[in-house]
Amino acid sequence: MTLKSEPVIVNVGPQHPSTHGVMRLRVAFDGELVTDAEMIIGYLHRGSEKLAEERTFTQVVTLTDRMDYVAAMTNNQAYILAVEKLAGIEPTPRGVWLRMISAELQRIASHLIAIGFLMQDLGAMGTPLMYTMREREDIMDMFELMCGARITNSYHRPSGVFQDAPPELWPRLEAFLVEMPGRIDEYEQLISGNEIILSRMRGIGIISPEDMINASITGPMLRAGGVDWDIRHQQPYEYYDRVEFDRPIMDESDNYARYLVRVYEMRESLKILRQCIDQIEPGPARDPEVPFVIRPPKGDAYVPIEGPKGELGFYLVSDGGISPYRCKVRPPSLLNLTLLREMVIGLPMAAMIVTFGTVDINMGEVDR
Amino acid sequence: MGTNFLDNSFFRNIYCNLSKSDDIRCSGGGWLGDGILPAGFEWLAFLITAVVMAMVLINLVLGSVLIFIWAERRLLGRFQSRSGPNRWGPYGTLTPVADAIKTMFKEDIVPTAADRWVFNAAPIVMMVPATMVLAVIPWGTGTFLADLNIGILFIIAITSLSTFAIVMAGWGSQNRYAMFGAMRAVAMLISYEIPMALSLLGVLMLAGSLSLVSVVNAQDVPFILVQPLGFLVFFIASIAEINRAPFDVAEAESELGAGYHSDYSGMKFGLFLNAEFMATILSAAVIVAVFLSGGRGWSFIPSQGWFIIKMIPVLFFIVWTRAAWPRMRIDQILTFAWKGLIILAFINVAVSAILSFVWPDPTMRELWFMVAINFGVLIVSVMAVGAWFGPQGASAPNMSHGDALPRPRPAGQPSGGDS
Amino acid sequence: MIGLGLLNGLIVTMKAAIRGPVTVQYPDRRVGLLGAARELGMSPFQFLVKRPKDAVKAAAGFATVEDKIAQGPRFRGQDFNWYEDRCTGCASCAKFCPLGIIEIVTSPSDTLKSQGEVYNIDVFDIDIGRCxxxxxxxxxCPYDALHMGSGFELGTYERKDLVISVDALRTKKNTPSTWFRPQLEETAYNPHSGESRPWTEVGRHEQPTDEELNERWVDER
Amino acid sequence: MNVAMSGSELADAIREIDSEAVTDQSDDAVWITAESWPDVAASLRDSEALSFEMLSLLTTVDYIDHFEVIYHLLSLSKNRTGVVKIRCGEGRIDPTVPTAINVWRGADLQEREAYDLMGVKFEGHPNMKRLMLWEGFEGHPLRKDYLR
Structure with a gap:
C-alpha cells in the first residue's frame, strides 16, 4: 500500500532567511521531499547593464562594485581588464600586483562569507559565521586602508589602481598571512570533521561534471566535481603566470566537496598573496597619462577571470564614445543556478537549503 | 510515608503555624507558636501551604527563566567571540526584562486565515506541561509539591503534552512553514519518548521506585556513574524533547523561519518562548534529580543550593552544544533515535538487568564494579553504533599542480527546460 | 571515532570564549571592576581605596570606556570637505558624479583680481542621501578643492537635512580624507586626529600669485 | 595559455559543418546565419577537433539597424575559446534565433535574460518567460529605443 499525499507548494523566499538575499523558490513538497522547484528572481534587478551605457568607462567601476557586493574587488578587476583590452591600455606593473593582491584578499573574504552563511544554513546558530566574519573584518580593514571603503571599493582604474597602497598596509597584510592559516585550521576543526555536518552534506546535491560543464557552471562548484578548470591557471590574466599555486580538486561533487574546495582555495590564495608581496615592484600604481575619460576604439572585448564564485567577465562593446555601447556581465552566480532544480529535486527541505547554500550565490550579481 | 514536604523547615513552619497537627515534626508548632486554625482544618493548612509552595516554585522557575535567557545570550556571545547583551542593567542582566516588557506591549496579531480558537489556545497548552512537571521535581530535601509514586512516569507522560500545543500552533496558524515545523516536532517528540523512557529503566532497577524522591535517596553514588549509557541516551533525548539545538528542527530558523510559532507575536510568542526555556530548566532539573543525585551533597550548602549548583553545568552544556553544533536533519534525527538511541537504551537495560541480578542489593564496592563495567559498555556500544551508521571521516581534496588540462568528457544531455 | 568531530567543535568554541570578544562596542564599552582599574592604570585594590564610588559603579557594570575602531586615513566618509579658496567653480565634480547629485551655480566674481577665472560659488549642494x-x-577635481570627509555618523531626521549646502561646506572644520590625495599622505596626515588642514596645504600645486595669474591670463589670450 | 581561435580558423571549421553557414568573419569572430545555428552548435560541441563543451557567455547587442547574438564558446579540454555571432532582426523587426538549450544547458537562463532585457526570441526554448522583470512588463529595457 502506498500513501498518496497532496503536494504542498511553498514559497521559499523572497523574504526567507536562507535565500541569501531576495530570491524566491516556488517549491512543491511531498511531505518533506522536494518534488519540483522553480526559481523566480529579479527582486534586486537594478538594470546595471543599462545604467552602464550612460556612464563613462571609469564611472562604470562604481556600478561593478554593486553587482557582487561581497566580491567588489574581483568585479572591479574583471571590468578593468575588459576596458584595458578594449582600449589597448598597458597597466603599470605595480598596479597589476596591487590588483592581484586585492583580488586574492577579496577571494578569501568571499569564501569566508560563503562558508559562514553555509553553516548558518545548516543551523549552526551563527558561531562559524561570527568566526568567518571576524577574519573578514581584517580584510575589510585592509581594504579601508587601501581605498577608503570596505565593501564598495571602486579601487581599480584603467592602467592600475587609483592610488598606491599605503605603507601601513604591508605589516597588516604580513600579520594577516601569518595568522590566517591557523584560523582556517580552526574552521576545519570546527566544521570539517563534525559528524552532523558530514552526515548532512556528504552525498547530497550531486551533479555530474558533464552536466556542470554543459550548464556553464564554473568556479569552486566545477572544481568540486573533479574538473581542473581554473582560469587563473589555464588562461592566466594579469600576472597569475608568475605565481605558483595549486588547484584543489575533489571528485565527489557533493555539498561537502564544494565546501572543502573553498576552504582549500583560501589556503592557495594565501600562497598567492605571499608571492605577490615578494614580487611586487616599486613604481607608479597607475599610468598618469591615461585620462579619466577614455575613448576606446570601436570594437568589443571579453575577458573572463576566475572570480570567487566562478568565471566572471565583462563583455564590452565600444562605439568610439566615452561610455560603453553595451556592457554585459557574465554572472557566475546566475549561471551556477542553472541546474538548481535538478540538484534539489528529491531532497528533503533542509538538504535543499544546504544545497542552495553551497552554490554560493549573491543576489546582487544574479539580478544585477 | 518516607519523605514529604514537611521535611523542609520553611514549609513545615507554614504548615505548623496554621494547623494544630499532631505530626511529630510539628511538635512545638511553628515560629509563631501553635496553629491558628481550629482542629479539623488540617486540610486547609495543607492546601494553603501547597499553594504557597506552588507560587514560590513557579515564580522561582519563571525568574530563573529570565536569568537563564540572560546567561544563555551572554554565553552564546562569548562562544561566538562577541560580548553579548551588556547595555541594560549591570552586565546586561536587565535585557530579558526589557525583552519581556517589549514582548508584552507588542501588537498581538492573529492571521486572518488562522483557526482562532486553536491558534489562541496553543500557547496556553504549551505552558501546561512545563508547569506541571514542576510538581514532582525534588528541588531539595522536602522541597517538592508532590511525591508521586509514579513521578518519572508522570514526567514522561506530561512532557508529551507539548506535542499537542505544537500541533495546535502549527495547524491553527494556517501557515505552511508552521505546519512543517509542527509535523517535524511531532515526529521527533514521539520518537524520542521511547529512548527517553527506556533509558530510565536502568535507573528504576537500581532505585527500585518510580518516585523521584526515592530515586534521589537511592543515589549513594550518582547514577551518572553507574548508568553512563542511560545518562547519555536520556540527555540526548531530553535535549530533543525540549527542541533545542542540535534538534531544533521544529523552529529551524534557516529553513522554516520560526517553525510552528512563525505567526505568533506579542505575549503569545512570549509564552512559547517562556515555555521552551522553562522546559529547558526543568529537563536540567530532571537530569540532576535522576542522574546527579539531586540535592545530595556536603551539608555546608543547603540541599536546594546543591540542586541549583548541579543544574548549572547541565544548562551550560546545553548552551555550549547550541553554540558549537549545527542542526541535524529531521530524517537523520529520526534515524538517530530509532537506530541509535533505542539500541543503546536496550543495551543499557540488558546490562543493568544482568548487573542487578548479580548484585541485587549492591554494596558500595559492588557499585564501583558496576561503574567500571558500565563505562566499558558505554564506550564499546557507542563506538559500535557509531561505526554502524555514523558518517565516514572527511577526505581532503587532491591538489593538482601540473599543466594538465581537464579530462575530456562527453557533453551531457540537456535535461529539459527550467520549471 | 564517532563524536570526535563534535568534541572538536566544543573545543574551538571554548577556546573562542576564553580568548574573549573581538567585537568593538561602538561608541563605548562596558567594563567591569578589573577593566576599569586597568583603564586607569591602577590595581583593582588601589582603585577600590582611592575612588570607592567609581569602583562600586564599575563593579555593578556601569563603567564605560570609549571604544572606537581606528579608521584608515583614506576612509571615504560622509561630510565633504571643500576649500572655497581652491575652487574655481569648474563643476567637474558635478559633471562626473555618476549619480548627478552635485548642483553648482556660479557667478563671475568681482572681488578677485583675476576676474573671470575664479567664480563665486552661489550654490554647491551635495545630496548625501543619494551619494x-x-x-x-x-x-x-583639477584644483584639489573638494575632498572626501572622514565622518560617518551624520544621521538626520529629515531627508532635506541630508543635502549639504554651500554654507555648511564653508563653515565646517576641514579634516579631509587622504583619499586620492597623495600629497596629504606624504605629510603623514591623519584626518581622524581631528587636526584640520588649511587650503594652502592640501593641493598638489601652489596657488599661483596674482602676478602669475595675470601673466597666464595674458599669455593664453 | 589560452588560445582564442581566430575568426578564419573558426570559419573554416564551421564551413566544414555547413558550407553556407558563414556570412562574415573578422579577426576574432565569425558571423553565421540563424538557420544553420542548431546544427552548427551541435557540431561545435561534439566534434573532436573543436569540442566547445561550454557556452561561456551569451550576449545580445542592439546595433540600431539589427541585433546581434554573441556566443562565447569555451573548450575546456582544448583550452580554447571561440566567438560566434548571429545577426538577426534586420530593421529591428522580430529578432529570432534558434535556441541553443538542447546543445548547451547553460543557455537556458542566459536566453531567458536576453529575451527579457533585449527582446530577442529564442525559438524552441521550452520556457521563454521573462527572467528579471515581472510578467506584464512592457518593452525590453536594454534596447536602445527603450524610453523610461
Whole structure:
C-alpha cells in the first residue's frame, strides 16, 4: 500500500532567511521531499547593464562594485581588464600586483562569507559565521586602508589602481598571512570533521561534471566535481603566470566537496598573496597619462577571470564614445543556478537549503 | 510515608503555624507558636501551604527563566567571540526584562486565515506541561509539591503534552512553514519518548521506585556513574524533547523561519518562548534529580543550593552544544533515535538487568564494579553504533599542480527546460 | 571515532570564549571592576581605596570606556570637505558624479583680481542621501578643492537635512580624507586626529600669485 | 595559455559543418546565419577537433539597424575559446534565433535574460518567460529605443 499525499507548494523566499538575499523558490513538497522547484528572481534587478551605457568607462567601476557586493574587488578587476583590452591600455606593473593582491584578499573574504552563511544554513546558530566574519573584518580593514571603503571599493582604474597602497598596509597584510592559516585550521576543526555536518552534506546535491560543464557552471562548484578548470591557471590574466599555486580538486561533487574546495582555495590564495608581496615592484600604481575619460576604439572585448564564485567577465562593446555601447556581465552566480532544480529535486527541505547554500550565490550579481 | 514536604523547615513552619497537627515534626508548632486554625482544618493548612509552595516554585522557575535567557545570550556571545547583551542593567542582566516588557506591549496579531480558537489556545497548552512537571521535581530535601509514586512516569507522560500545543500552533496558524515545523516536532517528540523512557529503566532497577524522591535517596553514588549509557541516551533525548539545538528542527530558523510559532507575536510568542526555556530548566532539573543525585551533597550548602549548583553545568552544556553544533536533519534525527538511541537504551537495560541480578542489593564496592563495567559498555556500544551508521571521516581534496588540462568528457544531455 | 568531530567543535568554541570578544562596542564599552582599574592604570585594590564610588559603579557594570575602531586615513566618509579658496567653480565634480547629485551655480566674481577665472560659488549642494561615496568627484577635481570627509555618523531626521549646502561646506572644520590625495599622505596626515588642514596645504600645486595669474591670463589670450 | 581561435580558423571549421553557414568573419569572430545555428552548435560541441563543451557567455547587442547574438564558446579540454555571432532582426523587426538549450544547458537562463532585457526570441526554448522583470512588463529595457 502506498500513501498518496497532496503536494504542498511553498514559497521559499523572497523574504526567507536562507535565500541569501531576495530570491524566491516556488517549491512543491511531498511531505518533506522536494518534488519540483522553480526559481523566480529579479527582486534586486537594478538594470546595471543599462545604467552602464550612460556612464563613462571609469564611472562604470562604481556600478561593478554593486553587482557582487561581497566580491567588489574581483568585479572591479574583471571590468578593468575588459576596458584595458578594449582600449589597448598597458597597466603599470605595480598596479597589476596591487590588483592581484586585492583580488586574492577579496577571494578569501568571499569564501569566508560563503562558508559562514553555509553553516548558518545548516543551523549552526551563527558561531562559524561570527568566526568567518571576524577574519573578514581584517580584510575589510585592509581594504579601508587601501581605498577608503570596505565593501564598495571602486579601487581599480584603467592602467592600475587609483592610488598606491599605503605603507601601513604591508605589516597588516604580513600579520594577516601569518595568522590566517591557523584560523582556517580552526574552521576545519570546527566544521570539517563534525559528524552532523558530514552526515548532512556528504552525498547530497550531486551533479555530474558533464552536466556542470554543459550548464556553464564554473568556479569552486566545477572544481568540486573533479574538473581542473581554473582560469587563473589555464588562461592566466594579469600576472597569475608568475605565481605558483595549486588547484584543489575533489571528485565527489557533493555539498561537502564544494565546501572543502573553498576552504582549500583560501589556503592557495594565501600562497598567492605571499608571492605577490615578494614580487611586487616599486613604481607608479597607475599610468598618469591615461585620462579619466577614455575613448576606446570601436570594437568589443571579453575577458573572463576566475572570480570567487566562478568565471566572471565583462563583455564590452565600444562605439568610439566615452561610455560603453553595451556592457554585459557574465554572472557566475546566475549561471551556477542553472541546474538548481535538478540538484534539489528529491531532497528533503533542509538538504535543499544546504544545497542552495553551497552554490554560493549573491543576489546582487544574479539580478544585477 | 518516607519523605514529604514537611521535611523542609520553611514549609513545615507554614504548615505548623496554621494547623494544630499532631505530626511529630510539628511538635512545638511553628515560629509563631501553635496553629491558628481550629482542629479539623488540617486540610486547609495543607492546601494553603501547597499553594504557597506552588507560587514560590513557579515564580522561582519563571525568574530563573529570565536569568537563564540572560546567561544563555551572554554565553552564546562569548562562544561566538562577541560580548553579548551588556547595555541594560549591570552586565546586561536587565535585557530579558526589557525583552519581556517589549514582548508584552507588542501588537498581538492573529492571521486572518488562522483557526482562532486553536491558534489562541496553543500557547496556553504549551505552558501546561512545563508547569506541571514542576510538581514532582525534588528541588531539595522536602522541597517538592508532590511525591508521586509514579513521578518519572508522570514526567514522561506530561512532557508529551507539548506535542499537542505544537500541533495546535502549527495547524491553527494556517501557515505552511508552521505546519512543517509542527509535523517535524511531532515526529521527533514521539520518537524520542521511547529512548527517553527506556533509558530510565536502568535507573528504576537500581532505585527500585518510580518516585523521584526515592530515586534521589537511592543515589549513594550518582547514577551518572553507574548508568553512563542511560545518562547519555536520556540527555540526548531530553535535549530533543525540549527542541533545542542540535534538534531544533521544529523552529529551524534557516529553513522554516520560526517553525510552528512563525505567526505568533506579542505575549503569545512570549509564552512559547517562556515555555521552551522553562522546559529547558526543568529537563536540567530532571537530569540532576535522576542522574546527579539531586540535592545530595556536603551539608555546608543547603540541599536546594546543591540542586541549583548541579543544574548549572547541565544548562551550560546545553548552551555550549547550541553554540558549537549545527542542526541535524529531521530524517537523520529520526534515524538517530530509532537506530541509535533505542539500541543503546536496550543495551543499557540488558546490562543493568544482568548487573542487578548479580548484585541485587549492591554494596558500595559492588557499585564501583558496576561503574567500571558500565563505562566499558558505554564506550564499546557507542563506538559500535557509531561505526554502524555514523558518517565516514572527511577526505581532503587532491591538489593538482601540473599543466594538465581537464579530462575530456562527453557533453551531457540537456535535461529539459527550467520549471 | 564517532563524536570526535563534535568534541572538536566544543573545543574551538571554548577556546573562542576564553580568548574573549573581538567585537568593538561602538561608541563605548562596558567594563567591569578589573577593566576599569586597568583603564586607569591602577590595581583593582588601589582603585577600590582611592575612588570607592567609581569602583562600586564599575563593579555593578556601569563603567564605560570609549571604544572606537581606528579608521584608515583614506576612509571615504560622509561630510565633504571643500576649500572655497581652491575652487574655481569648474563643476567637474558635478559633471562626473555618476549619480548627478552635485548642483553648482556660479557667478563671475568681482572681488578677485583675476576676474573671470575664479567664480563665486552661489550654490554647491551635495545630496548625501543619494551619494554612494565613490569619490569620483574628488578624483576629477583639477584644483584639489573638494575632498572626501572622514565622518560617518551624520544621521538626520529629515531627508532635506541630508543635502549639504554651500554654507555648511564653508563653515565646517576641514579634516579631509587622504583619499586620492597623495600629497596629504606624504605629510603623514591623519584626518581622524581631528587636526584640520588649511587650503594652502592640501593641493598638489601652489596657488599661483596674482602676478602669475595675470601673466597666464595674458599669455593664453 | 589560452588560445582564442581566430575568426578564419573558426570559419573554416564551421564551413566544414555547413558550407553556407558563414556570412562574415573578422579577426576574432565569425558571423553565421540563424538557420544553420542548431546544427552548427551541435557540431561545435561534439566534434573532436573543436569540442566547445561550454557556452561561456551569451550576449545580445542592439546595433540600431539589427541585433546581434554573441556566443562565447569555451573548450575546456582544448583550452580554447571561440566567438560566434548571429545577426538577426534586420530593421529591428522580430529578432529570432534558434535556441541553443538542447546543445548547451547553460543557455537556458542566459536566453531567458536576453529575451527579457533585449527582446530577442529564442525559438524552441521550452520556457521563454521573462527572467528579471515581472510578467506584464512592457518593452525590453536594454534596447536602445527603450524610453523610461
Amino acid at each position: 554612494m561615496f565613490c569619490g569620483i568627484c574628488v578624483e576629477v
